[in-house]
Amino acid sequence: MEGGQGESSYINNSQSQSRNLKMMLYVLEETLDKIQLPRHRPGKKPLLTAADLGCSCGHNTLLIADVIVDHMTKLCGTGSLGIGVPEGVANKRSPAYNKGKVFVHGASEETGAAYRRQFRSNMMRFLHCRATELKTGGAIFIVSLGRLSSTRGPTDQGYIYEVYGGMFDDSWRDLIKEGMVDGEKMDSFNVPLYAPTVEEFKEVVDTDGSFKINQLELVMASPPVVDDPADCGMAGRMVANYVRTLLGPLIDTHIGWVMADELFIRMQRHAEIRAEELVDEMCFPHILCSLSLA
Structure with a gap:
């Protein structure tokens, strides 16, 4: 990928890729649903590793990573991302x-x-x-x-x-x-x-x-x-x-x-x-x- 912020850089010429990725996210989420979650062991936090093997630079990479983290966090039952939307603020x-x-x-x-x-x-x-x-x-x-x-x-x-x-x-x-x-x-x-x-x-x-x-x-x-x-x-x-x-x-x-x-x-x-x-x-x-x- 062409780096930097110039006119021909990937980051300034990847809007269509972004739209395409967003159209395909439902398949990624369905794939994540099929992952067998690690067994919980007392005193140890479950470890789940995700790798993007061909990742671009810029926002498109962050989009995929965010979807993976958000979806798997919900599956694990913690109810929030690492940065955390505070408890109760969305609860009527x-x-x-x-x-x-x-x-x-x-x-x-x-x-x-x-x-x-x-x-x-x-x-x-x-x-x-x-x-x-x-x-x-x-x-x-x-x-x-x-x-x-x-x-x-x-x-x-x-x-x-x-x-x-x-x-x-x-x-x-x-x-x-x-x-x-x-x-x-x-x-x-x-x-x-x-x-x-x-x-x-x-x-x-x-x-x-x-x-x-x-x-x-x-x-x-x-x-x-x-x-x-x-x-x-x-x-x-x-x-x-x-x-x-x-x-x-x-x-x-x-x-x-x-x-x-x-x-x-x-x-x-x-x-x-x-x-x-x-x-x-x-x-x-x-x-x-x-x-x-x-």
């Missing part, structure tokens, strides 16, 4: 039910608490796994999305997440108003993303105890480069493509790629309206962390 009977939203920003306190618990659980599991892989003297370097310590709590993810989350919520509501999807589809989807503060991150590292902190800080990422900041259409496409790069496979699986296309068309429209604001303010806080094995 739960106080954490995130009705009418797909993101934690601006949600109820119960929803925010569920997201924070999921972050702690995921991060502690991640640290534990890395600790078992490292030899004495080993270290890891982590960069992850974060939020300012001045926010009011888990449901206040900060200005940039408010903007993105708001446009994303509005795009879902557009589809509902137009009769293209029902409200249940929105209520049963939640973005598995939580941006912790430095303090929350440190608390998890200290509680796990596997690592000592060498350096931990919050840095502001640079805004994305837009060839013509005055071109609202260009800025809108950039924003929609950015979100789709992160969440596309999850949304395709949830509502199908045809409706996903419609969703991101509306995301682009909302972004075009706020293009100038987005180009100037689209800087995401990141947690920068260096850890050594304790």
Whole structure:
């Protein structure tokens, strides 16, 4: 495959392959259903290996990998991906039910608490796994999305997440108003993303105890480069493509790629309206962390 981001690169000339793959996913899922799952042994986690022998570079590879992980996770009965959609946020009977939203920003306190618990659980599991892989003297370097310590709590993810989350919520509501999807589809989807503060991150590292902190800080990422900041259409496409790069496979699986296309068309429209604001303010806080094995 031709690498890179150029005009003749595979990543910029593989849309038809992507559509073809999505049409064939039902056969992949049927194949996965026939796999004999490993027997559960007390104290040991089942190990399942998947190999893509001829994989392309770029989004198409991630699409297949995501379908395999998602499908097999459901078969194993865990109910969520490794990153985890928090428990209760899609359950109508739960106080954490995130009705009418797909993101934690601006949600109820119960929803925010569920997201924070999921972050702690995921991060502690991640640290534990890395600790078992490292030899004495080993270290890891982590960069992850974060939020300012001045926010009011888990449901206040900060200005940039408010903007993105708001446009994303509005795009879902557009589809509902137009009769293209029902409200249940929105209520049963939640973005598995939580941006912790430095303090929350440190608390998890200290509680796990596997690592000592060498350096931990919050840095502001640079805004994305837009060839013509005055071109609202260009800025809108950039924003929609950015979100789709992160969440596309999850949304395709949830509502199908045809409706996903419609969703991101509306995301682009909302972004075009706020293009100038987005180009100037689209800087995401990141947690920068260096850890050594304790």
